[in-house]
Amino acid sequence: MADLRVNIAGLELVNPVLTASGTFGYGIEYQDFIDLSQLGGIIVKGTTLQPREGNPYPRMAETAQGMLNCVGLQNKGVDYFCKHIYPQIKDIKTNMIVNVSGNSPEDYAECAARINELDCIPAIELNISCPNVKHGGMAFGTTTEGASSVVKAVREAYKKTLIVKLSPNVTSITDIALAVQDAGADAVSLINTLMGMAIDIEKRKRILSIGTGGLSGPCIKPVALRMVYQVAHAVRVPVIGLGGISNAKDAIEFLLAGASAIEIGTANFLDPTVSVKVAKGIDEYLEKHGFKSVKDIVGLCE
Amino acid sequence: MRKYVLDLQVTSVEQPSERYLLLAATNPAGPLPEMNPGQFAQLRIDDSKDTFLRRPISLHHVDYEKNEVSFLVQKVGKGTASLWQKHPGSTLNAIMPLGRGFTMPTSAEQRFLLVGGGVGIAPLLFMGEAMLKIGVRPTFLLGARSKSDLIRLDAYRALGEVYVTTEDGSEGEQGFVTQHSVLRREKFDNISVCGPKPMMMAMACYAKQAGTRCEVSLENMMACGLGACLCCVEDTKDGNVCVCKEGPVFDVEKLKW
Numbered sequence: 001m002a003d004l005r006v007n008i009a010g011l012e013l014v015n016p017v018l019t020a021s022g023t024f025g026y027g028i029e030y031q032d033f034i035d036l037s038q039l040g041g042i043i044v045k046g047t048t049l050q051p052r053e054g055n056p057y058p059r060m061a062e063t064a065q066g067m068l069n070c071v072g073l074q075n076k077g078v079d080y081f082c083k084h085i086y087p088q089i090k091d092i093k094t095n096m097i098v099n100v101s102g103n104s105p106e107d108y109a110e111c112a113a114r115i116n117e118l119d120c121i122p123a124i125e126l127n128i129s130c131p132n133v134k135h136g137g138m139a140f141g142t143t144t145e146g147a148s149s150v151v152k153a154v155r156e157a158y159k160k161t162l163i164v165k166l167s168p169n170v171t172s173i174t175d176i177a178l179a180v181q182d183a184g185a186d187a188v189s190l191i192n193t194l195m196g197m198a199i200d201i202e203k204r205k206r207i208l209s210i211g212t213g214g215l216s217g218p219c220i221k222p223v224a225l226r227m228v229y230q231v232a233h234a235v236r237v238p239v240i241g242l243g244g245i246s247n248a249k250d251a252i253e254f255l256l257a258g259a260s261a262i263e264i265g266t267a268n269f270l271d272p273t274v275s276v277k278v279a280k281g282i283d284e285y286l287e288k289h290g291f292k293s294v295k296d297i298v299g300l301c302e
Numbered sequence: 303m304r305k306y307v308l309d310l311q312v313t314s315v316e317q318p319s320e321r322y323l324l325l326a327a328t329n330p331a332g333p334l335p336e337m338n339p340g341q342f343a344q345l346r347i348d349d350s351k352d353t354f355l356r357r358p359i360s361l362h363h364v365d366y367e368k369n370e371v372s373f374l375v376q377k378v379g380k381g382t383a384s385l386w387q388k389h390p391g392s393t394l395n396a397i398m399p400l401g402r403g404f405t406m407p408t409s410a411e412q413r414f415l416l417v418g419g420g421v422g423i424a425p426l427l428f429m430g431e432a433m434l435k436i437g438v439r440p441t442f443l444l445g446a447r448s449k450s451d452l453i454r455l456d457a458y459r460a461l462g463e464v465y466v467t468t469e470d471g472s473e474g475e476q477g478f479v480t481q482h483s484v485l486r487r488e489k490f491d492n493i494s495v496c497g498p499k500p501m502m503m504a505m506a507c508y509a510k511q512a513g514t515r516c517e518v519s520l521e522n523m524m525a526c527g528l529g530a531c532l533c534c535v536e537d538t539k540d541g542n543v544c545v546c547k548e549g550p551v552f553d554v555e556k557l558k559w
Contacts, residue, residue: 025530029547032305045532053542060525060533062354067525071532074542217354269355269526270346272307272397 002286003293004279006040006261008238009186011095011123011161013040013261016294017251017279020242020265021046021099021125021165022071026089033272038279040261041095043125044085048101049111051077055132056209061198066217066244067266068196070132070208073101078114090120097163101127105140105153113157122160126151126185129167129192131214141167141192144179155184163240166190166231168220173227174234181235189240189263190231191224216266218244225257232258232299246274248281255282255294256301303399305528306335310394313370318453322421323375323386324362327394334369337361339429340403340494340519340551343373344527345385346395353381358524358546360425360496361399363457371398374454376421400527401550404429404494404517407438414438415490417479417505419445419497425519427454429494430461441465441490445479445501448472480504490514494551506554516554520545 004015018041024030027042036042054074061068075081081098089096098115102108108126115121128141128150140146151164164180166173168191177188193214198207206212224243232239241259245251246267254262267274282294291297310327318324328334344356363372377383388394404425407414414433416426423444430440440462446452449472458464465484466474475482479501485508495505496519509516522534522545529547536545538556543549 023526023531025528029526029528029530033307054532054535056537057535057542058523059535060523060531064352065354067354069525069531069533074532074535266525269531272528 002283002291004283006294008163008240008261009161011041013095014038015040015279016255016261016282017275018043018095018097018240018261018263019268019275020263021127023265023268026085027092027096028088030268030272034276037093038276039094040279041097042092043097043099043263044089045075046073046099046101046127046130047075047078047081047111047115048073049078049107051075051080058207058209059213061207061213063196063198063215063217064219066215066219068198068208068213068215069193070210070213072132072210073130078111082114082118086118086121090118095122096120097123097125099125099127099165100154101130101133102150105150108150109153109157112154116158116160123163124158124160125163125165125189126154127165127192129165131167131169131193131195131212132210138167138169138192141176142170144175147176148179148183151180151183151185161186163187163189165192167192168223168227168243169195174230177231177235181237185237187238187240188231188235189242191220191227191243194220194223216244218246220244221250225253228254228259229257229301245278246270248278248285251278251282252285252297255297256299258299258301260298303338304335305397305400308396308398310371310396312388312390312392312394314390315388319450321377321451322453323377324372324454325375325385325388325394326370326372328368328370334364334366334371335399337364337371337399338403339406339432340425341399341401342527342550343371343396343398344400344524345373347381347384349387350380350384353379353384355381355525356397356527357381358400358521358527360519361428362424363427363431374421374424397527401546402548404519404551405492407433407436407492410437412438412491413441413489415441415443415493417443417493417495417497419479419501420451422495422497422501422519423454423458425496426494427457427461430458434461439463441484443467443479443482443484445497478504480508492517495519503559506557506559509554517551518554518557519550520552521550
């Protein structure tokens with residue numbers, strides 16, 4: 001067996017496979033299917049300072065090789081998370097990472113500060129890229145100033161590993177990545193969903209309740225891969241790649257493009273066991289090609 | 303209740319009518335898990351370039367002795383249509399059992415009316431079978447557009463009394479299930495409903511007036527089926543909740559209907 005361990009800015013992962021926020025619940029939902037300790041980490045559902053009801057139904061539309069969603073950060077707020085969910089997940093033997101979102105830099109910082117106090121949460125992923133909420137979310141992630149302001153505020157409040165999740169709905173994702181790196185991010189993860197739309201031609205109406213949603217699934221993989229490659233070549237901090245990864249081959253492409261770790265999202269819906277299969281497949285690839293460690297293939301592609 | 307990803311093997315394929323498919327499948331790897339009426343499976347759709355996600359299909363019939371589970375599928379779109387390619391021996395990958403099913407009677411004296419419309423009759427067969435096992439005879443009220451859409455009536459009649467309505471009057475009483483005379487003649491302790499939303503809302507309305515407890519099975523569009531993605535939510539008195547996890551069966555008192 002090859003050495004699958006990776007280190008993301010001090011965060012030790014048993015392998016480079018994480019599960020993406022919003023696709024894996026709090027991990028508990030998948031416990032019947034896989035041994036969660038076989039994952040590098042689990043990034044739980046987006047959490048905000050105040051509870052949020054999210055957007056009205058319908059929130060989902062199927063597309064060719066993908067899906068659109070406009071869930072809109074439905075969650076019961078950080079207080080509820082700390083009191084009721086954290087006790088249920090703190091003993092899961094993997095890195096439990098909380099995805100944090102907000103309406104203002106102060107919101108983000110306060111939410112992050114609360115999570116900073118939880119011993120068994122070694123990192124947060126800052127969501128400055130949700131396309132489905134009116135205020136905050138992607139609004140911060142689409143300008144260097146906005147992204148920088150949120151990351152600076154959170155950096156002061158949060159002492160552990162700070163990952164910042166980037167939006168692909170921008171002119172230059174590398175500019176945003178450089179801005180959040182300068183503002184104190186320990187790592188970046190990309191990409192969040194691409195803004196899209198679907199129309200019901202019989203009703204002659206847009207399908208999603210708010211009209212638009214975020215596109216995910218295999219259809220976005222080439223876009224995500226290109227962005228990961230560009231960002232990995234521009235920043236010093238580790239890059240976590242995601243966007244349409246469905247199997248080990250996809251994951252290896254992201255590693256070769258420069259990602260130190262990867263996240264699996266929408267593919268969990270098709271096969272709840274896919275994440276452990278990807279980890280195994282990466283190991284087989286390394287063995288087959290004589291690489292001793294997964295670190296040896298990160299960014300290997302010219 | 304523990305959930306599994308199973309590679310089921312199709313044992314038989316029947317087409318009770320042009321729009322319906324009856325798929326029976328066994329689990330070659332071992333005994334089928336414990337399942338409750340009203341729960342569902344997320345069936346993987348293979349070889350369909352136009353669809354992406356699994357399709358949630360209710361459990362129609364479970365035979366633990368034969369280690370067999372059946373699904374009654376209506377051809378709705380390209381996803382369900384691709385299940386028509388299955389034949390005996392085909393693999394049917396299923397995540398199951400999922401969700402919260404119907405409340406079962408707690409004593410033999412309780413009278414349960416099971417109301418189904420269209421493909422919504424599917425979970426009521428499993429429900430009726432489970433009721434008989436605990437000594438309660440179910441009463442069915444099944445509705446369809448026309449006689450040709452009424453399928454598998456014999457299977458229901460083998461379990462209990464069956465009342466029928468058709469919109470064109472070609473079988474049973476003419477009209478909707480909510481107009482059937484049995485509702486005026488008899489009193490029930492519980493009504494379990496699965497069918498088109500307007501039908502379920504009308505039954506909920508009837509149940510409220512009659513002071514009868516009523517449960518309905520919702521079919522909001524789902525992605526994960528596990529309560530992870532929060533796509534299939536219903537706006538209830540407790541806020542947005544996942545139909546796949548908190549449902550698909552809800553007491554109508556919890557809904558904002």
